[in-house]
Amino acid sequence: MKLPSFLTREKRAATVGASDPYLAEFFGQRPGTPGYVAPDALLSNSAVAVRCVGLRSEMLASVGLHVFRRSADGGRDRADDLDLYSVLHDLMNPQMTAYEGREFLTRSLDLTGNAYGRIERDSRGQVTAIYPLMTGDVSPERLTNGRLRYRVAERQGGATVLLQEEVLHVRGPSRDGNVGVSAIQFGRGAMGLRVAQAETAQNLMQNGLRPSGVMAFAERIQAADRAKIRESVAERLQGPSNAGQLLIMDGGAKFERLSFSPEDAEFLASQKLSNEDVARLFGVPPTSVGITDKATYSNVEQEGRSLVQNCLGPLAARIEAALSRCLLTPDSRRSLYIEHDLSGLLRGDVQARFEAYRIGREIGVFSPNDVRRRENEPPIPNGDGYHQPSNWTPLGTVAVAP
Structure with a gap:
């Protein structure tokens, strides 16, 4: 005899999507293995990535985010009588301004592909506050009835389960419809190359920009003497503070280099290409993040407009759709909608x-x-x-x- 649906127990889905970057470690993508690029590692090794994430989050948080009410004549008015308007425009919660909260959510979206916030409502069901959540603390779960619920890990231990209506979830491009994937994970090959280049440059600096080589002696030396010579040379020449010091060798010793210099390997040129790839993956024009090798007066102005139209515009539309889905009821969506005011970024100079x-x-x-x-x-x-x-x-x- 089959039990009615309301008497059955809902369970976690049998399969968990591998698109969640925080679950990737369980599928072999652990730090230090091919295919894994940690967001913190990328930011600490790429100034362009830091600027891309900062520019997108800061610019989008700086423009107005308003709740509009459609009027009968086809126009619109700001619905500033709603608590939700104040949450998105003034204070997201008592401890965080709307600018800080929106910046936090956008940075989480860019770095992890997902942004979460706990929604607080009053007795009438109106949104009164949003508390952003750390992406690593949230685990979405698809239930058998198709709905989502969110398990939030508490700092003091344990976990809290929130219903779909209690969570603001902004997801990036998704493979399974449950969780989003960030540009860092989509372009992990190019991003990983940039991290590897930065680590290589750091190692070169620590070694005093000295390539590896062979120190040859005319006569055979003992193993103990060999170790002492290696330690002595490393102590005197390795490290930025020892770069350029004079090396004196006797006993017929000769030093021969084995590797190319950074200039011979066009190391700096490859770093420039990697920087452009990072900006390209985030959709940011190169001149907006300080890559001015090919900048002219005309294309800088055009790329400034491209930043708004091709980078911030789609990002704003993604966030607006998620806010409408999570914060507005089906009935209120018929008369209310949420929209960024990007016109201020396209105003141009005074004369134009x-x-x-x-x-x-x-x-x-x-x-x-x-x-x-x-x-x-x-x-x-x-x-x-x-x-x-x-x-x-x-x-x-x-x-x-x-």
Whole structure:
């Protein structure tokens, strides 16, 4: 006899997706093995990666994030009467500003492919606070009914299980629909090469930029003497503080190099290519992270716009969709939506901006007060009127002779 569904016990799914970077260690991708790139290792060895993650999180957190309410005439108004508006715009929780919370979530998304936050609601079901969670402390579980639940490890021990409605989950591109995968894991080959290059450069500096070689003696020497000579040379020449010191050898000793210098191996050129690969994987234009080898006056301006349109735009849309899914109910999504204000990043210089205002004013798109609001200026009396050129007439009308 089959029991009713409400009497059966839900269990964890039989299979766990390997796309979770924090579960990758259980599938052979442990630190130090091929295919594994730890986010902290990448950040500590790549200034470009640090700037990419910082630029994306800081710029997206600096723009406005508003909750809008659709009006009957097709327009929209800011729903600043909701507690959710204050959570996303002012204070995410009593200990964290909205800027800090949004920056934390975006950094987690870039580094691990997932960003989590515990949602706090009042008795009416309205969102009153969001508490960001460390990605490594959260384990999503797919239940037999298709819903997700989240097991959160507590710092003092034990774990707390949160329902789907209690967690804000922003996921990156996913292989299984449960957890996201970061750009670091997708491009782990290129990212791992950058880490290996940084470690190689560090080893060269620690060895005083001295390549390995052979010290040859005309006569046979004992093993003990061989060890003493090796220790003496290492003590005098290895390390940045000993670089450039004079080496004096007697007894017919000759030193022969065995490896190429960094210049011969074009080591610096390969590092530049790896830096560009890191920026490319994060979708950040090279000039935005300080790679200015091919920068000109014109392409710097174009890449600044590309940063907003091709990098921050898709990232903002991903976060907006997750916020709407997790923070708004199905009924409220019919009239409310959440949107970043990226227009401030595309404003351009003063001359181009006011030229656009002039055109919009002449064709009736903007009123004087619309322009002043965009420039954060107070409205003026009788400044809400819209005009159009007097020679514009509707199609199909016949001009009447005076």
